[in-house]
Amino acid sequence: MPSRLIANIETSGPLSADDRRAVASLVRGARRFQAGDDIVTEGQAQPHCRVLLTGYAFRHKTLEDGRRQILSFHIPGDVCDAQGLLLSMDYGVTALTGCEAGFMPHADLEAVLMRHPRVARGLRRMTLVEGAIFREWMVGMGRRTAYARIAHLFCELVVRLRAAGLAQGDRVRFPINQTHLSDALGLSVVHTNRVMQALRRDGLLSFRSGELIVRDWPGLQQAGEFDPGYLHLTASSS
Amino acid sequence: MPSRLIANIETSGPLSADDRRAVASLVRGARRFQAGDDIVTEGQAQPHCRVLLTGYAFRHKTLEDGRRQILSFHIPGDVCDAQGLLLSMDYGVTALTGCEAGFMPHADLEAVLMRHPRVARGLRRMTLVEGAIFREWMVGMGRRTAYARIAHLFCELVVRLRAAGLAQGDRVRFPINQTHLSDALGLSVVHTNRVMQALRRDGLLSFRSGELIVRDWPGLQQAGEFDPGYLHLTASSS
DNA sequence: CGTGAACTTGAGATTTCTCAAGCGGGGTGG
DNA sequence: CCACCCCGCTTGAGAAATCTCAAGTTCACG
Numbered sequence: 001m002p003s004r005l006i007a008n009i010e011t012s013g014p015l016s017a018d019d020r021r022a023v024a025s026l027v028r029g030a031r032r033f034q035a036g037d038d039i040v041t042e043g044q045a046q047p048h049c050r051v052l053l054t055g056y057a058f059r060h061k062t063l064e065d066g067r068r069q070i071l072s073f074h075i076p077g078d079v080c081d082a083q084g085l086l087l088s089m090d091y092g093v094t095a096l097t098g099c100e101a102g103f104m105p106h107a108d109l110e111a112v113l114m115r116h117p118r119v120a121r122g123l124r125r126m127t128l129v130e131g132a133i134f135r136e137w138m139v140g141m142g143r144r145t146a147y148a149r150i151a152h153l154f155c156e157l158v159v160r161l162r163a164a165g166l167a168q169g170d171r172v173r174f175p176i177n178q179t180h181l182s183d184a185l186g187l188s189v190v191h192t193n194r195v196m197q198a199l200r201r202d203g204l205l206s207f208r209s210g211e212l213i214v215r216d217w218p219g220l221q222q223a224g225e226f227d228p229g230y231l232h233l234t235a236s237s238s
Numbered sequence: 239m240p241s242r243l244i245a246n247i248e249t250s251g252p253l254s255a256d257d258r259r260a261v262a263s264l265v266r267g268a269r270r271f272q273a274g275d276d277i278v279t280e281g282q283a284q285p286h287c288r289v290l291l292t293g294y295a296f297r298h299k300t301l302e303d304g305r306r307q308i309l310s311f312h313i314p315g316d317v318c319d320a321q322g323l324l325l326s327m328d329y330g331v332t333a334l335t336g337c338e339a340g341f342m343p344h345a346d347l348e349a350v351l352m353r354h355p356r357v358a359r360g361l362r363r364m365t366l367v368e369g370a371i372f373r374e375w376m377v378g379m380g381r382r383t384a385y386a387r388i389a390h391l392f393c394e395l396v397v398r399l400r401a402a403g404l405a406q407g408d409r410v411r412f413p414i415n416q417t418h419l420s421d422a423l424g425l426s427v428v429h430t431n432r433v434m435q436a437l438r439r440d441g442l443l444s445f446r447s448g449e450l451i452v453r454d455w456p457g458l459q460q461a462g463e464f465d466p467g468y469l470h471l472t473a474s475s476s
Numbered sequence: 477c478g479t480g481a482a483c484t485t486g487a488g489a490t491t492t493c494t495c496a497a498g499c500g501g502g503g504t505g506g
Numbered sequence: 507c508c509a510c511c512c513c514g515c516t517t518g519a520g521a522a523a524t525c526t527c528a529a530g531t532t533c534a535c536g
Contacts, residue, residue, distance in 0.1 A: 012324060061377050063463065069377040083370070086250060086363045090370055090468045117352055125324045127365055132321070132328055134372040139299050139307040141379040142424025146524075177482060186380025188525050193484060209482090209533095225301065230328045384492075415514060426493050431516060447514095 002027040002102060004077025004164070005051050009122030011233075019116045026112055027051055027102040033095040035175075040081045042092035048103035050080040055099020056175065060183065061091045070184035072133060073157065073176070075164055082127055085109060097175050125232075132230045141186045144225065146195045149185045151224030154205060156231070158214060163233050170217065175210035199223070240265040240340060242315025242402070243289050247360030249471075257354045264350050265289055265340040271333040273413075278319045280330035286341035288318040293337020294412065298421065299329045308422035310371060311395065311414070313402055320365055323347060335413050363470075370468045379424045382463065384433045387423045389462030392443060394469070396452060401471050408455065413448035437461070 006023055009015065015023070030053055033039055039050055039057055052074050059071040059080070071091055074080055080093040085106050113120040133156070140149045157174055161167040176184075182192040199205055204220045206213040214220055244261055247253065253261070268291055271277055277288055277295055290312050297309040297318070309329055312318055318331040323344050351358040371394075378387045395412055399405040414422075420430040437443055442458045444451040452458055 061373065063377070063381065067381045069380045071373050071376055083366050086359070087366050087370065087470050088467070091373060113358075114355055120351075120358070121324070124362070124365075127362075127369070128321050128325050131365070131369050131372060132325065134369060134376065135299065135309050135329060138309060138372065138376055138379065139301070141376060142307045142421075143301065143305045179482080183380075189482095190484085190526080191524055193482095194524095197484085229326070232325050417514080427514090428494080428516085429492055432492095435516085 002051055002053060002077070004053070005079070008077045008126055009119055012122045012125040013118060015116075015118050015122070019119050022112050022116050023119060026104045026108050028105070030100045030102045033057075033099050033101060035095050035097050037095045038092055039095055039099075039101055040084070040089060040091075040093040043089060045088060046081070046084050047107075048105045049082055049084055049109060050093065050101045050103055052076050052078050052080060053100040053102050056096040057093050057099060057101075058096050058176075058180065058184075059091050059093050068183045069186065070180060072130070072137075073174075073184070075160060075166065077164065079104075079123070079126065082123065096180070129232050132232060136230045137184075146185070146187050146191055147198060148224050149187070150181065150192070150195055150199060151204065151220050152226050153181070153185060153224075154212060154214075155221055155224045155226035155228075158212070159228050159231060159233070163231075170214040172212045172214075173210060174212060177210070240289055240291060240315070242291070243317070246315045246364055247357055250360045250363040251356060253354075253356050253360070257357050260350050260354050261357060264342045264346050265291075266343070268338045268340045271295075271337050271339060273333055273335050275333045276330055277333055277337075277339055278322070278327060278329075278331040281327060283326060284319070284322050285345075286343045287320055287322055287347060288331070288339045288341055290314050290316050290318060291338040291340050294334040295331055295337060295339075296334050296414075296418065296422075297329050297331050306421045307424065308418060310368070310375075311412075311422070313398060313404065315402065317342075317361070317364065320361065334418070367470050370470060374468045375422075384423070384425050384429055385436060386462050387425070388419065388430070388433055388437060389442065389458050390464050391419070391423060391462075392450060392452075393459055393462045393464035393466075396450070397466050397469060397471070401469075408452040410450045410452075411448060412450060415448070 002024060005027065006015065006020055009023065040046065042062065054076050057074040057080060059074065060068050061071065062068045073096070074093070080101070081089055083089060113123070140152050144152065158167060158172055161172050161174065178189055178192050178196065182189045185192065196207060200207070204216050204223060206215060240262060243265065244253065244258055247261065278284065280300065292314055295312040295318065297312065298306055299309065300306045311334070312331070318339070319327055321327060351361070378390050382390065396405060396410055399410050399412065416427055416430050416434065420427045423430070434445060438445070442454050442461060444453060
């Protein structure tokens with residue numbers, strides 16, 4: 001069932017049939033969520049980790065006065081709250097589309113980590129890649145203009161979705177709106193809107209109702225100073 | 239020797255004498271670095287991970303045109319490049335003061351992770367806390383003003399250094415200058431300077447030649463919207 | 477046909493940046 | 507011992523990026 005999760009784990013090296021079986025039986029009870037539902041609520045402890053099976057979601061931290069920072073976007077095969085295994089949850093995860101998420105009971109997960117070192121290593125690698133993406137976002141928010149930041153995010157999404165086989169050529173269906181975009185990039189909606197217009201005007205992309213079409217891939221990469229290395233999509237290590 | 243590292247690992251639960259011995263014999267050859275030296279060079283693969291034993295350091299990504307983003311500050315007991323074990327290094331680590339760093343050969347580290355689950359869990363927890371700090375910085379850069387961002391960073395440093403026993407009451411010796419500060423917070427040096435003056439004027443802190451004195455701790459926390467939860471300093475889990 | 481969400485526009489206010497220069501102390505060569 | 511120099515801090519002033527508020531538009535949907 002959780003074949004995308006298994007594929008993710010295997011980027012750090014192939015699993016044995018037994019490893020795969022262990023992961024498969026670890027993931028239970030797929031539950032459906034509607035767009036906008038909380039999959040994981042900020043601050044609330046859970047006895048299991050959630051794995052996204054289908055659909056999209058995003059992680060966020062929300063301040064008291066409503067300011068929100070989106071921390072990452074999740075695609076099928078991502079573990080939403082690996083953090084919950086050892087730490088309290090300091091962020092929430094919300095469904096971006098209707099989606100299905102399975103869960104992995106913490107105790108069982110611990111047992112698998114213990115008995116299946118290749119699985120443990122794969123999950124470790126996934127956590128590290130996640131950290132690498134956080135760092136790249138930090139560079140964007142700290143040191144890139146709005147124009148470059150938006151271009152960069154779109155490059156990242158396109159590359160990730162392509163790698164997961166969820167893109168159709170230069171076209172990607174990814175249902176984020178300009179509010180999500182602003183919250184992910186630390187911009188106001190108005191400014192995001194204006195910069196998006198500039199990106200369109202410059203012929204780099206089209207974007208409407210959740211569908212992104214890349215019109216000029218080299219141009220978009222250049223505008224976003226995008227180098228996909230940090231996504232560590234190739235199976236090899238250093 | 240690497241007692242601070244062991245203490246860090248133990249926040250996720252006590253180690254056995256055997257575990258501790260394993261960690262101790264894993265860490266080799268302390269090497270000295272001068273302030274400004276690269277401890278880990280961006281993009282360069284290494285056969286070992288570096289552990290900071292004494293002194294301070296910081297992680298950063300540097301773009302071609304010189305823009306730099308500081309990603310985190312390291313204190314004794316931190317592993318600088320756990321990432322290198324499984325992924326190529328997409329950031330560099332530079333000494334902030336003269337410091338000593340030991341190394342843990344990757345192969346030996348893998349072996350310890352395999353044979354000492356409590357150590358593995360401790361390191362896993364350390365990686366997760368690191369991620370939590372990244373996320374909090376993202377919130378700062380995306381959604382907080384310069385004033386709050388600076389206050390927040392100082393709160394974080396004070397709390398971490400206190401927890402490590404490296405603070406003297408409300409006084410903390412931490413040798414960063416305003417350039418480091420700007421690069422960590424995504425600000426220009428000029429603006430950082432002006433906001434620092436405002437923080438002093440408001441009676442929240444004093445800061446000169448690498449020494450920070452907190453003058454009004456509740457005020458500083460409030461100004462930075464600081465809640466230490468994300469640092470996960472208490473030993474317990476969720 | 478009415479409604480709401482998302483997108484767009486205008487205009488003025490703020491924040492933050494850039495450039496350019498001056499200041500001050502510690503270290504060094506003469 | 508002094509002059510000089512460099513680094514980090516500070517200041518001024520104008521420019522650019524980005525934000526806020528407020529309103530208008532579009533489009534899908536019931």
